[in-house]
Amino acid sequence: MKILVTGGAGFIGxxxxxxxxxxxHAVVNLDALTYAGSLENIANxxxxPLYAFEQANIRDRAALDRIFAAHQPDAVMHLAAESHVDRSIDGPGGFIETNITGTYNMLESARSYWVARGKPEEFRFHHISTDEVYGSLGAEGMFTEDTPYDPRSPYSASKASSDHLVRAWHETYGLPVVLTNCSNNYGPFHFPEKLVPVVILNALAGKPIPVYGEGLNVRDWLYVEDHADALLLVLEKGALGRSYNIGGENEARNIDLVKTICGILDQKRPKDVPYADQIAFVQDRAGHDLRYAIDPSRIRDELGWRPSVTVEEGLERTVQWYLDNEDWWRALQNRDGVGQRLGSKG
Known part of the structure; x- marks a missing residue:
């Protein structure tokens, strides 16, 4: 199979x-190399010979048409997106242009290509999304694929919009699509603006470790390599028009996750005082969803997939990766937004 992967220089991609x-699999990596993308992520x-790279932006329809014609993929895995909630609060326009208009461009380019080839039955357009489209949960309950959409941030609203476009292109034009909505990812090559890498790098630098509010927000944590495995499985075996929720089966409060990371660092790189002493509670993010939790029954029952990595194992691997790959994250420290409080304009 030859797969066109958008956003393939980013974290999950x-x-x-x-x-x-x-x-x-042969892979064509289409990436605009914005602030969060790095060719170092796929240096290996x-x-x-199975790999090719195309620097292009999904906002550029002409470039997409050229890439489809040149490489003739058998499938698309559409991951390219603006994905940081805090950045969406400060500047929502880029999220609308990339996540909504960019997805529209991808769908139209893929549809034109698919039609021109005689609508091959084996073609697939896999749209990768987030559990944040479902909104916020209380203390009980879990998101299923039938949970009504209720996005609360410019980011999640833009992803919800892109999900609706993908479903509409399937229903209206017959484009063979599958969709996935995932929980919070973490692991190697995570751009240093999200919670897990921020905790690790601030701890190592002796800086305050920022925790929003009281740290009571709950997320389901999914190791990124488990997620990649699930995504390829859905591409190959998922039912057309079907959506699949992908979760890590690892719910944790933010404060507990942060303390776990600090404990791992205490063991791996001990110092005179515990790293947890650096935790600093800061003003909460605007519209901060209380809890996300995934019900993964569909992907487990229909496709036989479950995560292989517990959050304890995954965090240990992740911390060790950052300790072993200082050159990678040091090179990103001067990129836009790294080390800054984002989302405060809300």
């Missing part, structure tokens, strides 16, 4: 690219 090439496959 690069995990998909690395795994797909390891499984002998850069010289593989």
């Amino acid at each position: 690069s995990a998909v690219v690395r795994l797909a090439v390891a499984r002998d 496959v850069a010289d593989d």
Whole structure:
């Protein structure tokens, strides 16, 4: 299979690219190389004959048409997106243009290509989304694929819009699509603006470790390499027009996650005082959803998938990766927004 992966130099996209090439799929990586993308993320496959790279933006329809014609993929995995809630609060326009208009461009380019090839039955357009489209949960309950959409931030609203477009292109034009909505990812190559890498890097630098509010917000944590495995499985075996929720089966409060990371660092790189002493509670994010939790029954029952990594195992691996790859994250420290409080304009 030849797979066109959008956003393949980003965090989740690069995990998909690395795994797909390891499984002998040909991969065309389409990435605009914005602030969160890095070719270092896929350096280990850069010289593989199964791999090709195209620097392009999904806002550019002409570039997309050229790439489809040149590479003739058998499937699309659409991951390219603006994805940081805090950035969406400060500047929602880029999220509308990339996540909504960019997805529209991808759908139209893919549809034109699919029609021109005679609508091959094996073609797939896999749209990768987030559990944040469902809104916020209370102390009980879980998101299922039938949970009504209730997005609360510019980011989640833009992703909800893109999900609706994908479903409409399937219903209206027959484009063969599958969709996935995932919980919070973490792991190697995570751009240093999200919670897990911020905790690790601030701890190592001796800086305050910021925790929004009282740290009581709950998330389901999914190790990124598990997620990549699930995404390829849905691409290959998911039912057309079907959506699948992908969760890590690892719910944790933010404060407990932060303390776990600090405890791992206490063991791996001990110092005179516990890293948890650096925790600093800061003003909460505007519209901060209380809890997300995924019911993964559908992907488990229909496709036989479950996560292989517990949150304790995954965090230990992640901390060790950051300790072993200082050159990677040091090179990103001067990129836009890194080390700054974002989302405060809300």
